[in-house]
Amino acid sequence: xxxxxxxxxxxxxxxxxxxxxxxxxxxxxxxxxxxxxxxxxxxxxxxxxxxxxxxxxxxxxxxxxxxxxxxxxxxxxxxxxxxxxxxxxxxxxxxxxxxxxxxxxxxxxxxxxxxxxxxxxxxxxxxxxxxxxxxxxxxxxxxxxxxxxxxxxxxxxxxxxxxxxxxxxxxxxxxxxxxxxxxxxxxxxxxxxx
Numbered sequence: 534x535x536x537x538x539x540x541x542x543x544x545x546x547x548x549x550x551x552x553x554x555x556x557x558x559x560x561x562x563x564x565x566x567x568x569x570x571x572x573x574x575x576x577x578x579x580x581x582x583x584x585x586x587x588x589x590x591x592x593x594x595x596x597x598x599x600x601x602x603x604x605x606x607x608x609x610x611x612x613x614x615x616x617x618x619x620x621x622x623x624x625x626x627x628x629x630x631x632x633x634x635x636x637x638x639x640x641x642x643x644x645x646x647x648x649x650x651x652x653x654x655x656x657x658x659x660x661x662x663x664x665x666x667x668x669x670x671x672x673x674x675x676x677x678x679x680x681x682x683x684x685x686x687x688x689x690x691x692x693x694x695x696x697x698x699x700x701x702x703x704x705x706x707x708x709x710x711x712x713x714x715x716x717x718x719x720x721x722x723x724x725x726x727x
Contacts (some may be wrong), residue, residue, distance in 0.1 A: 534564045542576035543591060549574065549603060552617065558661075560611035565668050569617035571676050571702040572615045572630060574600050576700075577651070580620065585628075585654040592622035610636035614666055616698055618676065620655070621645065627656040632674050632700055632708050638667045644674035647685060661685070663692040670695040677701045 536555045552569060554693045556721040559567045571577060575591050583591070595601045600619055608615045621631035621643070630646040646659025663673040673694030679685050680699050689697060 534559050534562070534566070535568045535717065537570060538573065540573050540576045541581035544576070545574050545600060547620075548576070549600065552691070553607070556607045556615065558612055559613060564613050564616045566672075566696075566698075567611075567616070568698050568700055570616070571618040571632065571700045572620065573702075574619035576615055577618075580630075580651050580655075583652065583654075586654065588620060588628050588654050588717050589622065592628050594624070595619075595621050595631060595633055598622075601635070601641070603722040604633055604635035605639065605641060609638050609667075612637045614672075616674065616700065618700055618702075623656075626677075628652075628654055629656055629658060630676060631658075632662075632676050632698070634664075634672070634674060634698070636667055640664075640667070642672070642674065642677060646676040646679060648678045648682070652680065661688050661692060663689050663694045666696075666715065672696050672698060674698045674700070 586665050593600055594653060604617055612644060616632055616634040618632045621629040625631055630649045630651060632644045634642040636666050642662055642664045644662035647658050649655050649657040666672045671693045673689035675685050675689065675697060
């Protein structure tokens with residue numbers, strides 16, 4: 534199952550509160566894999582306006598941060614895999630747009646967005662994230678723009694990925710998405726129709 538919701542900028546507690554309701558509903562529906570959006574825990578569009586100190590205050594380590602631990606707890610109790618995005622404080626001192634995947638057996642995976650453009654204070658990841666899941670299949674994660682470069686998808690498939698989690702950022706229905714990065718030229722739509 535996938536979830537879309539209007540996140541609150543800089544309010545991890547509020548965003549986790551919204552997410553908890555979706556987790557409960559998914560557990561009742563026997564969902565095996567629940568996919569939340571990119572940076573839905575921390576918020577996304579406001580990140581471009583934050584200085585490094587503000588981003589550091591928002592970021593958390595993975596997997597020992599409070600948010601990652603909450604996802605692992607929900608995953609265990611709901612017997613499902615849960616993925617969600619946040620700003621990560623890496624062990625290397627870098628900040629990343631990361632996607633944390635918590636699995637009900639206690640395992641986890643973390644993908645750092647390969648093509649991170651949102652802030653000059655955030656680094657891009659440097660590896661593909663392909664892993665075995667407790668659902669009998671290999672999963673991969675590519676965040677938003679990572680999917681625009683088809684070779685990234687191909688590399689994941691060559692590494693054995695059978696299911697691709699492709700979380701994208703949208704602010705929900707009342708946001709500037711999908712035109713937040715500019716109006717899509719009419720010609721692109723016309724060319725796709727041919």
